[in-house]
Amino acid sequence: MRETVGVTAGTWLMLVYRVPGEPTRLRATVWRRLKAAGAVYLANSVAVLPESAEAERALRKLRVEIEGMGGTGQLLRAEALAGQDEVVAAFHGARDAEYEEVLSRCEDFQAEIDKETEAGKFTYAELEENEEDLAKLRRWLDKIRARDTLGAPRAVETVAAVDACARSLDAFAERVYAAEAST
Numbered sequence: 001m002r003e004t005v006g007v008t009a010g011t012w013l014m015l016v017y018r019v020p021g022e023p024t025r026l027r028a029t030v031w032r033r034l035k036a037a038g039a040v041y042l043a044n045s046v047a048v049l050p051e052s053a054e055a056e057r058a059l060r061k062l063r064v065e066i067e068g069m070g071g072t073g074q075l076l077r078a079e080a081l082a083g084q085d086e087v088v089a090a091f092h093g094a095r096d097a098e099y100e101e102v103l104s105r106c107e108d109f110q111a112e113i114d115k116e117t118e119a120g121k122f123t124y125a126e127l128e129e130n131e132e133d134l135a136k137l138r139r140w141l142d143k144i145r146a147r148d149t150l151g152a153p154r155a156v157e158t159v160a161a162v163d164a165c166a167r168s169l170d171a172f173a174e175r176v177y178a179a180e181a182s183t
Contacts, residue, residue: 012079013050014047016074017047038149052149060075096152103161124176125179127169134166
């Protein structure tokens with residue numbers, strides 16, 4: 001599991017906000033920003049993140065954006081007096097859902113490598129395409145891990161799956177190099 005420097009699982013940053021009802025894109029913008037930061041909703045317009053300097057910067061910036069949209073926002077530091085396990089579970093659930101998406105894409109990646117191997121498509125073009133796909137998987141995983149400050153359960157499995165994709169790509173590359181050498 002990765003180290004969670006500067007993160008306290010018991011202390012949360014809570015953004016309570018209100019944005020104008022119209023246009024609806026304002027709500028969608030706030031939702032996307034909170035999702036990108038890794039926040040989870042406790043109620044409508046009430047989102048939390050584990051306290052960290054990075055989370056505070058993101059929520060302060062979003063609060064300013066909300067006010068620029070004609071809305072209001074309060075950023076609070078909170079400690080759960082009851083229900084801490086539920087908040088942590090919601091946070092883990094959100095990260096595990098993201099990890100599950102990466103795991104699904106890893107399955108797709110492995111299936112593509114298998115398909116190209118069975119078809120004997122050992123070309124540099126295929127290798128390059130697969131390298132790009134692996135790079136996307138790694139960037140996506142890095143973004144999720146940056147948000148996963150409490151160490152969600154599916155993290156280790158997902159890191160292992162992306163590593164397995166890299167090993168499959170290495171084996172495929174060796175086949176591409178062998179095919180080139182034989183021509």
